[in-house]
Amino acid sequence: xxxxxxxxxxxxxxxxxxxxxxxxxxxxxxxxxxxxxxxxxxxxxxxxxxxxxxxxxxxxxxxxxxxxxxxxxxxxxxxxxxxxxxxxxxxxxxxxxxxxxxxxxxxxxxxxxxxxxxxxxxxxxxxxxxxxxxxxxxxxxxxxxxxxxxxxxxxxxxxxxxxxxxxxxxxxxxxxxxxxxxxxxxxxxxxxxxxxxxxxxxxxxxxxxxxxxxxxxxxxxxxxxxxxxxxxxxxxxxxxxxxxxxxxxxxxxxxxxxxxxxxxxxxxxxxxxxxxxxxxxxxxxxxxxxxxxxxxxxxxxxxxxxxxxxxxxxxxxxxxxxxxxxxxxxxxxxxxxxxxxxxxxxxxxxxxxxxxxxxxxxxx
Amino acid sequence: xxxxxxxxxxxxxxxxxxxxxxxxxxxxxxxxxxxxxxxxxxxxxxxxxxxxxxxxxxxxxxxxxxxxxxxxxxxxxxxxxxxxxxxxxxxxxxxxxxxxxxxxxxxxxxxxxxxxxxxxxxxxxxxxxxxxxxxxxxxxxxxxxxxxxxxxxxxxxxxxxxxxxxxxxxxxxxxxxxxxxxxxxxxxxxxxxxxxxxxxxxxxxxxxxxxxxxxxxxxxxxxxxxxxxxxxxxxxxxxxxxxxxxxxxxxxxxxxxxxxxxxxxxxxxxxxxxxxxxxxxx
Amino acid sequence: xxxxxxxxxxxxxxxxxxxxxxxxxxxxxxxxxxxxxxxxxxxxxxxxxxxxxxxxxxxxxxxxxxxxxxxxxxxxxxxxxxxxxxxxxxxxxxxxxxxxxxxxxxxxxxxxxxxxxxxxxxxxxxxxxxxxxxxxxxxxxxxxxxxxxxxxxxxxxxxxxxxxxxxxxxxxxxxxxxxxxxxxxxxxxxxxxxxxxxxxxxxxxxxxxxxxxxxxxxxxxxxxxxxxxxxxxxxxxxxxxxxxxxxxxxxxxxxxxxxxxxxxxx
Ligand SMILES: Nc1ncnc2c1ncn2[C@@H]1O[C@H](COP(=O)(O)OP(=O)(O)OP(=O)(O)O)[C@@H](O)[C@H]1O
Ligand SMILES: [Mg+2]
Numbered sequence: 063x064x065x066x067x068x069x070x071x072x073x074x075x076x077x078x079x080x081x082x083x084x085x086x087x088x089x090x091x092x093x094x095x096x097x098x099x100x101x102x103x104x105x106x107x108x109x110x111x112x113x114x115x116x117x118x119x120x121x122x123x124x125x126x127x128x129x130x131x132x133x134x135x136x137x138x139x140x141x142x143x144x145x146x147x148x149x150x151x152x153x154x155x156x157x158x159x160x161x162x163x164x165x166x167x168x169x170x171x172x173x174x175x176x177x178x179x180x181x182x183x184x185x186x187x188x189x190x191x192x193x194x195x196x197x198x199x200x201x202x203x204x205x206x207x208x209x210x211x212x213x214x215x216x217x218x219x220x221x222x223x224x225x226x227x228x229x230x231x232x233x234x235x236x237x238x239x240x241x242x243x244x245x246x247x248x249x250x251x252x253x254x255x256x257x258x259x260x261x262x263x264x265x266x267x268x269x270x271x272x273x274x275x276x277x278x279x280x281x282x283x284x285x286x287x288x289x290x291x292x293x294x295x296x297x298x299x300x301x302x303x304x305x306x307x308x309x310x311x312x313x314x315x316x317x318x319x320x321x322x323x324x325x326x327x328x329x330x331x332x333x334x335x336x337x338x339x340x341x342x343x344x345x346x347x348x349x350x351x352x353x354x355x356x357x358x359x360x361x362x363x364x365x366x367x368x369x370x371x372x373x374x375x376x377x378x379x380x381x382x383x384x385x386x387x388x389x390x391x392x393x394x395x396x397x398x399x400x401x402x403x404x405x406x407x408x409x410x411x412x413x414x415x416x417x418x419x420x421x422x423x424x425x426x
Numbered sequence: 427x428x429x430x431x432x433x434x435x436x437x438x439x440x441x442x443x444x445x446x447x448x449x450x451x452x453x454x455x456x457x458x459x460x461x462x463x464x465x466x467x468x469x470x471x472x473x474x475x476x477x478x479x480x481x482x483x484x485x486x487x488x489x490x491x492x493x494x495x496x497x498x499x500x501x502x503x504x505x506x507x508x509x510x511x512x513x514x515x516x517x518x519x520x521x522x523x524x525x526x527x528x529x530x531x532x533x534x535x536x537x538x539x540x541x542x543x544x545x546x547x548x549x550x551x552x553x554x555x556x557x558x559x560x561x562x563x564x565x566x567x568x569x570x571x572x573x574x575x576x577x578x579x580x581x582x583x584x585x586x587x588x589x590x591x592x593x594x595x596x597x598x599x600x601x602x603x604x605x606x607x608x609x610x611x612x613x614x615x616x617x618x619x620x621x622x623x624x625x626x627x628x629x630x631x632x633x634x635x636x637x638x639x640x641x642x643x644x645x646x647x648x649x650x651x652x653x654x655x656x657x658x659x660x661x662x663x664x665x666x667x668x669x670x671x672x673x674x675x676x677x678x679x680x681x682x683x684x685x686x687x688x689x690x691x692x693x694x695x696x697x698x699x700x701x702x703x704x705x706x707x708x
Numbered sequence: 709x710x711x712x713x714x715x716x717x718x719x720x721x722x723x724x725x726x727x728x729x730x731x732x733x734x735x736x737x738x739x740x741x742x743x744x745x746x747x748x749x750x751x752x753x754x755x756x757x758x759x760x761x762x763x764x765x766x767x768x769x770x771x772x773x774x775x776x777x778x779x780x781x782x783x784x785x786x787x788x789x790x791x792x793x794x795x796x797x798x799x800x801x802x803x804x805x806x807x808x809x810x811x812x813x814x815x816x817x818x819x820x821x822x823x824x825x826x827x828x829x830x831x832x833x834x835x836x837x838x839x840x841x842x843x844x845x846x847x848x849x850x851x852x853x854x855x856x857x858x859x860x861x862x863x864x865x866x867x868x869x870x871x872x873x874x875x876x877x878x879x880x881x882x883x884x885x886x887x888x889x890x891x892x893x894x895x896x897x898x899x900x901x902x903x904x905x906x907x908x909x910x911x912x913x914x915x916x917x918x919x920x921x922x923x924x925x926x927x928x929x930x931x932x933x934x935x936x937x938x939x940x941x942x943x944x945x946x947x948x949x950x951x952x953x954x955x956x957x958x959x960x961x962x963x964x965x966x967x968x969x970x971x972x973x974x
Contacts, residue, residue, distance in 0.1 A: 544736030646823020
């Protein structure tokens, strides 16, 4: 990351509430125009961190810098960022127009200019004609758009969004994800976006910050996080993974040999381990290839298994395969066309094949 | 929730006012109860004589106990009759809720004194009730015990103070979501069990508040007994008031007040204590 | 099968008791209003006709007029002072954390758990012997504030507990300082409750007799005048006064409801 276009820096931020440590030694640099997702399970401190950045929560220790200057002593209304609240927090006694115009009204901007800007914002969020409605006359999705317009009209450098789509149903959520992304790309505003929906994070962000119990677990592009989780937590939280416990039996120059319940598996040597170390392996269901009989060596790993169940999910089918006494793995197969649907039946013996790269290894 | 020192400034006017016009006056009243009234006026001393004087005449004790009994019965009736109203307002007459609450407010806002007086005319020998009873042939002679009796006091107190029990019970019933009752029934409770195990416990705080309100208000009322109580319906408030009026024996009046207050507080405390135990056993 | 929703309507014990209680609650008021038009002075059924002569008599009565003015004056003063004290206290109790907060919320309610007569005589002792203040409308006002403030706190607590703080945070986030946040967001949102508490304070003070009786001076309030009338013997003018008071308070409630629903900003 180049230093010049770093906009926001969080340095060792910590915050506890009594015994609960909500945010723990959190450090992050955010580039200008970047779309960063804070992803983590409920209660991991995402909201608290966002409120620290916005200025609603004090820090126990650490610092927040904007353009190289500390802003922790600035009250919220002096910070050049705006927030979209999880509950929308629209002013119930004001119309849509008044809600959006609020910040301009406070800045005592001339009326015509305000009206023009509000119109532009309404256009941006596709709510033209809703000016005179009250917040209680809007649907959840429309409230969300008003909240967005209200924050954007202020032309903030950073927009903070706290699970903005959390209360919407799946279909509108998907649609809003795309719209939000488009708006962000159009306006080139830095977005810090809180969500506990991993799929949302993968779809929208330039960079994901994976959090757990107030700490950063992993930072990286969606691709990186998806393909190379660095811990059991990452592997479990983002996407679906088969997790296997094993022991290192051999360390070669470029690859590891790991024994899992008697089976020998090969993985790339991405971490430093010794022979005898316990490790966890993760592999995505879609990386598993099911073949009828043993194929050539091209996959690196091949295991025999027995199919115990198959579940139809529309575009994909999930096969549950027993590979040993205690281990059942899930393989996913995309159905591209009815005719290529597999003819494996429950109880059939199959071979599972996967590459060395697709197997992620973490120390136990 | 914020921390800081701002709350001190917010509470400052309140404290200044309450210390000056509530706690100090109560302290002064307490001081008076240890003074003496003589022919030459008030003598500042420290004596328990005024408190012993309460026990010197049977009359005082009889009236104090009667006041507490009347207030207690009135408060019980208040709660018992308020509950159905609050309950049906909450769960049955949703559409009429505002209107009925409005009527209750109006009754609260209409003159307290004149309402007592109206009850006097309703209960009197030629009052509405006696006339109706005679008209439908239930009684030949007008019932005389309706007015100037403890019964009259209780009836009047109940209808003067019942808004003070309906409103707290109503607001506590707002916590009882219909889904909760449905869940209880779904789990096999019958109507009574659902009420006893779910609705009642959840609205208990309102019942207690309403009870305490109507109990204290009734015990301290000195107008109702005067207007509708006659001699058998006389209550302690009138006697205390007289000590500060015609009798001009402030120390004795203060002692009476504190003694009565002590009994009332004891009773309320016991009641809350009993409720707590009942809840633990449930 | 047991159905809990959509049960067909049955007129049961519950409804009967509700209706009866409402009737008994409103009966005295109906009687008061009806008999204010009764030509003879005895309150005996049935009514003997219809007249407005008592109304004319009341409106000519100077004692009544001045008592009315006094009561309105006291009521206004009381509602201003107690709403000021009570609302500030309520903000402290709902928005801030501090030690003894729980205890504080009980202390606030003490005056309304004290029998009115005891409050009355203690204030009388205080004014008469310690301050040496002669009794007047001022002592009445000071006394009323003591028992009106707890009601203000109760109502405002209920409102502020429900208040969504994030709305204020949103305002601050959009550039409003503390004062602007209060002026444009908090105040408009609590205004209905403020008006409600002012009305209630006024009403409680306007109708108060039990405490007032001890602390009132030469200038009388309306309940004191009514009390005098009741003691001297029955006259329909009492009913007339009560009816007029009722009419005024209903009007005030309606007006307050209207004011409460005003709009803001542009
Ligand atoms: N004001 C507060 N007082 C006490 N504890 C708090 C406070 N705010 C947050 N916490 C605690 O801090 C932890 C982190 O809370 P936070 O709201 O930041 O979680 P979150 O990641 O936003 O969760 P969610 O996804 O459920 O919104 C939680 O354990 C929470 O209970
Ligand atoms: Mg959150």
